[in-house]
Amino acid sequence: MKSKAPSIPYLIWMLVFTIIPLAMVVYYAFTDRSGNFTLQSFADSLFYTDVFVRSLWIALLSTAICLLIAYPLSYIMSRAKASTRNVITMLIMLPMWMNFILRIYAWVLLLQNDGLVDLAVHLLGLDVPLLGNAGAVVLGMVYNFLPFMVLPIHSVMLKIDNRLVEAAQDLGAGKAKVFSKVIFPLSIPGIISGITMVFVPTASTFLVAQYLGGTGDKMIGDVIENIFQRDKNVGSAISLALMIIILVFIIIMNKFGDEEAAVA
């Protein structure tokens, strides 16, 4: 159990199937079509700065909303009976087993003019276009990635020792105190995994913005999808830039998380 050996098969796997493709991306990013060294691809990708910022913003927003929805849910689940808990877990995962494209299409039908949700919003006296804007894109992202926030947080919360909570209460801690001093710090590892698993794919997902967004909501995933087909060099440069930004984000978050967890 103290050994690093169990990770060896995966390290080898990673070397072949992660490092080599990564090396290819790096190679393409720094070369032109004929294979000579150039930084032109990065210069070309600067044009898409706005799209970058927009995508990261949408990813951040979606992740935050996912966390807000998932956290109480995970907490409720972790306090429920085992059988109930299992059912809820499966019920949360099950919609994701329906095809991604069909799910987005269903949202289009719900949000479009005279769609069910649109009608409901009208009944509330609001008249806003629900489809074809950044809000719809965020909604689609939250929908698609919510389970990936719930699962890790829930699995960590399950193990929070109730005696710790009781001890804190015995020592006179109020509900808010118990939460901020015991439950929240202990659930941080799960939160970090959850944020990683939502934020990272959201930033690079394609098709969601194409279907739910309007003409001004293109995301970097769609841009890369378009460019990479025909120009591996510029496509790689943009992906590499995206990768670095996201890695920096994850590293900062992990550092913060480690400190928080250490304090607790």
Place this chain on the structure above:
Amino acid sequence: MKKLLCVALCGAIIASTTIVFAGCGSSTPKEEINVFNWGEYISNGEDGSLDTIGEFEKRYNIKVNYTNYESNEEMYNLLKESNSSYDVIIPSDYMISKLIEENMLEKIDFDNVPNSKNIMKRYQTTDFDPKGEYSVPYSWGVVALCYNKTMVKEKPTSFKSLWDKTYSGNILMFNNSRDAMAIAMKLKGITPTTVTKKDIDTATKYLSEQKPLLKKYVMDQVFTEMEGDQAALAPYYAGDIAVMMTNNDNLDYVLPEEGSNLFIDSMCIPKTTKHKELAEKFINYMLEAEVAKANAEYLGYSTPNQAAYDLLDDDIKNNKLIYPSDDYLNKCYTFANLPQDVYDYMQNEFLKVQS
């Protein structure tokens, strides 16, 4: 929970491995061909139509590995770089000329494809394959303008309506550089068959002016939008507009007075083939009157096959959207291959308009 999960998984594995091995061991090794086509682009037995692939397999005892692609560019990438032995592909016009230029297609031996006599004269030779050596047309169509009669008061006459401020927020546009650019170019007096970077700049500027008026850049979503009365105007492929019109009585079409794109998707045999004769057998089969007719009906696009055309119902034959008059077809343009840098430039500029 865990136990059941384990049982279920083990069961699945055992079942799957047995089936895989059974599949390997049992039947005598049949000949196989790999056919690579657009999605939803062949009659598949739905609604009593002909099961094209199944029928071929049964008749010739040849196994067909049938897989799909979503765009010409994706098909090109897979063909060029995936080390895969495709035997029959069905790309569009400009992609075929690119493949010919790059020496990626086999010449078809027409002795093995006697049914090629069924092809209409107009389509036997094409701009992208001037001698008709590498490709056999499968399907064609024009681009037309679809509009919603309840939202558009005056019947449009040209693609110019796509720039009409009265319909701001209700206009859809192709989310595909070649088609979108072509519409803009034609309106600016440029023939989009082959173009220069300067032409692309002109079109780009025009498309940027259009962007604020648009509801969305669409491909397949055009169906949901137009059939659900969500948008007023959209350019799209004629066969698809005909389908939309049957689903929504508010819709009508216009063949734009300036002419539009005539696209042709043709069957080709790529150099990756390992069974050229079987591929030719397949193409010959696809050209049979009944088979071609079934496909034309299923696709809703126009057929270049005279024998199949003769078998079609009169209301399809007389549909001017699917089979426009020669006068109109003479106004239409086809796409030819663009030099790599020009084509890249076109796609980049269009992407930049959208970003």
Place this chain on the structure above:
Amino acid sequence: MKNKRKLGSKIYVALVMVFLYLPIAVLILYSFNDGKTSVWKGFTLKWYYELFNNSAIMTSLYNTLIIAVLAALVSTVLGTLAAIGIYNMKKPVRSLVTNVSNIPIINPEIVTGVSFMLLFAFLGTLFNFEMGFATVLIAHISFCTPYVILNVMPKLRQMDYSIYEAALDLGCNPRQAFFKTVMPEIMPGVISGMLMSFTYSLDDFVITYFTRGPKFQTLPIEIYTMLRRRISPTINALSTLLFIITIAILIIVNVWERRAEKERTA
């Protein structure tokens, strides 16, 4: 007070479920639509009938399920072992390995897909093979394993080591100690990881698209390539059936578990 809170919890869970299942309801509804359109044209069962006559869709479904089950299993084993090993690494190495392992998740799918295609095509010319089932499976394992690691890692960090040591002191060999103490502790993470792997594998089309070769097709690709024309309602019918089967299994398991729970308390 306690009841009130319970009610609040129930409402909250119910609201989330409405959000999750509203689109699914729409999807199911359209499997009964008499027409290939988003406009309601009347009730029909013909898409279900078409489904069973469509061998291409059935083959694709079969391929998809096999890949998803195998990818989930292999990556769960690989990822759990990896998580344990990585957990025991020293800080700088650990962060490095974790970050590299996240790359397949960070990379846009098309980049991963095309790089796999180039890699497999190169290996294919070297060793004379063509892409197909095996390459798709390898690709899926590669992007699923990081999710397993991400799920197992927090459980390891949360675990109390002294139990494992106690088991050793009490005469277990390391293997026994592992399966008796560590495994139960990290099990929720392992299961979450497996579920996520299965889910991602089931839904992937971009990476599969580029690694499938000329003879292999999965359901998501079938659906994706329909996008140039339109998605056939047979796909909705298929999804509906799969949904009903899964729900049925879920209910059976739940009833079974509840009975077991009662027996235990009784």
